Amino acid sequence: MKGPVFYGAGFPYRDTQKLPGKLIVLEGPDGVGRSTQIKLLRRWLEDEGYAVSDTGLTRSALTQDGLDAAKSGHTLGPLTMSLFYAADFADRLENLIIPALQAGFVVLSDRYFYSVIARDSIRGIDKAWARALYGIALKPDLILYMKASVDSLVTRLIHGRGLNYWEAGMDMHLADNLYDSFISYQELILKEFDELSHEYNFVTVDANRKSNAIFEDLKEPIMQLLHNRLTKGKKPY
Amino acid sequence: MLKPNNTKGKLIIVEGIDGSGKSTQIDLLYKWLQSAGYSVYFSEWNSSELVKSTTKAAKKAHTFTPTTFSILHCTDFADRWENSILPLLKAGVIVLADRYVFTAFARDVARNVDPQWVRNMYSFAIKPDAALYFSVPLDVAVERITAARASLKYYEAGMDLNLSNDINESFKLFQGKILAEYDKMVDEFGLIKIDGTLPVKDQQKKVRAIIKNILTGWEGLPNPNEKPIGVSNPQAQGKGEKK
Numbered sequence: 289m290k291g292p293v294f295y296g297a298g299f300p301y302r303d304t305q306k307l308p309g310k311l312i313v314l315e316g317p318d319g320v321g322r323s324t325q326i327k328l329l330r331r332w333l334e335d336e337g338y339a340v341s342d343t344g345l346t347r348s349a350l351t352q353d354g355l356d357a358a359k360s361g362h363t364l365g366p367l368t369m370s371l372f373y374a375a376d377f378a379d380r381l382e383n384l385i386i387p388a389l390q391a392g393f394v395v396l397s398d399r400y401f402y403s404v405i406a407r408d409s410i411r412g413i414d415k416a417w418a419r420a421l422y423g424i425a426l427k428p429d430l431i432l433y434m435k436a437s438v439d440s441l442v443t444r445l446i447h448g449r450g451l452n453y454w455e456a457g458m459d460m461h462l463a464d465n466l467y468d469s470f471i472s473y474q475e476l477i478l479k480e481f482d483e484l485s486h487e488y489n490f491v492t493v494d495a496n497r498k499s500n501a502i503f504e505d506l507k508e509p510i511m512q513l514l515h516n517r518l519t520k521g522k523k524p525y
Numbered sequence: 526m527l528k529p530n531n532t533k534g535k536l537i538i539v540e541g542i543d544g545s546g547k548s549t550q551i552d553l554l555y556k557w558l559q560s561a562g563y564s565v566y567f568s569e570w571n572s573s574e575l576v577k578s579t580t581k582a583a584k585k586a587h588t589f590t591p592t593t594f595s596i597l598h599c600t601d602f603a604d605r606w607e608n609s610i611l612p613l614l615k616a617g618v619i620v621l622a623d624r625y626v627f628t629a630f631a632r633d634v635a636r637n638v639d640p641q642w643v644r645n646m647y648s649f650a651i652k653p654d655a656a657l658y659f660s661v662p663l664d665v666a667v668e669r670i671t672a673a674r675a676s677l678k679y680y681e682a683g684m685d686l687n688l689s690n691d692i693n694e695s696f697k698l699f700q701g702k703i704l705a706e707y708d709k710m711v712d713e714f715g716l717i718k719i720d721g722t723l724p725v726k727d728q729q730k731k732v733r734a735i736i737k738n739i740l741t742g743w744e745g746l747p748n749p750n751e752k753p754i755g756v757s758n759p760q761a762q763g764k765g766e767k768k
Contacts, residue, residue, distance in 0.1 A: 296639070296642060297639035297641070297642050299590070299591075299592060300637055300638070300639050301591050301636065301637035301638065302590075363575075363608070364575070364604065364607075365603065365604070365606075365607030365608065366607075367603040367606065367607055367649060368575075368600055368603040368604040368607055370603075371596055371597075371599050371600035371603050371646075372600050374596050374600075375593050375596040375597045375600060378590070378592045378593050378596055379590075379593050382590045382592065382593070383588070383590070414649075417645065417648060417649070420642070420645040420646075421642075421645065421646055423639075423642055423645075424592055424642070
């Protein structure tokens, strides 16, 4: 079995040669319905007999206090914020994702570092710098990108949890109100994601549709991935 | 990989292993420059209040990995960089830093983090106008630290590396690894080596000669009040800020 592949140097001080699990990343903007899909995928995979671990880009215990303080005080510069997110990512990768992969789990990651470099990039962070920083990241087996128009995101959010300061990128002073800021901000994010999707080979799924239709589209590449694994004579879990 | 200093200010930093005497020297330098009427600002490694509150719990629980340890120290540095060091350099202030990016390059690589990766992470920083490296033999530094300190801390002693179960022994082995990394960086980054075993006064004489040379013919931000410089962002204020 070939060892895992990192985007860069990875973690030279720890043994990551054997990761029999599979890392599946679900990317997409705020309000696109990622968590709904993660729930559906998890249930489906477990029914199929796979051990599943899901992890999100929610804060790890490590940086929770710092990020909360930062968001309430608005005093952090873009570099500092970017590094806080990177620390958080590294913590989750080393302490949650890699151990789960070592134990043979299918790991469903609600977002990965692509979201972070998208938000960094539109705040003026150097792209090459950010990519090299995430040289610690493991290359996922599959990256699913739920792509949706800004209009469909607005519809979903307004009928859901509402627009919020950070998802609208209000810190960037693009507009004086949540709605206009959200539109401008998400358009910038969408553009970044288009770039990223080519660079990192995202499998793009049209997320402007009903949840069930999206789910069916997401299952397809996952079945392919796990099927290939079966034909190689590996047990599913 | 560090950026050239295109600001109006001057950046002077000190480096060395624990017990090398660098903090004593930079303190004397700070007071001297202050008395000479310059606008001077002092910034200390790992002193951003914001990051400190974050790292406290993880330090206690020993949950850092070499990578998270490394990134969080860079986060601390970035916070000081964005909120005080860079803006003050731009304004024409002399910024003195007790430890700089080289501390990360030495410590993180001693923890077996990839050397190029950590160098990239800090590549937003400016190459100092003077990087003074206080060099002392391992035994001297270890003796100074163990004599002055009741007990060593877990990460300070590199206990996370499992070099030894004995904290004093671990500290010594870890400092030895760091020392080896510093020695490699002398040529890579043009660190100015100063013999840290010399009497304090003799070292300071050398330091002042070097700095005088850098400041000759240079005019920075005026210092009409002859008072220390503070920064208004409360979270950016370092513990080492001179009151």
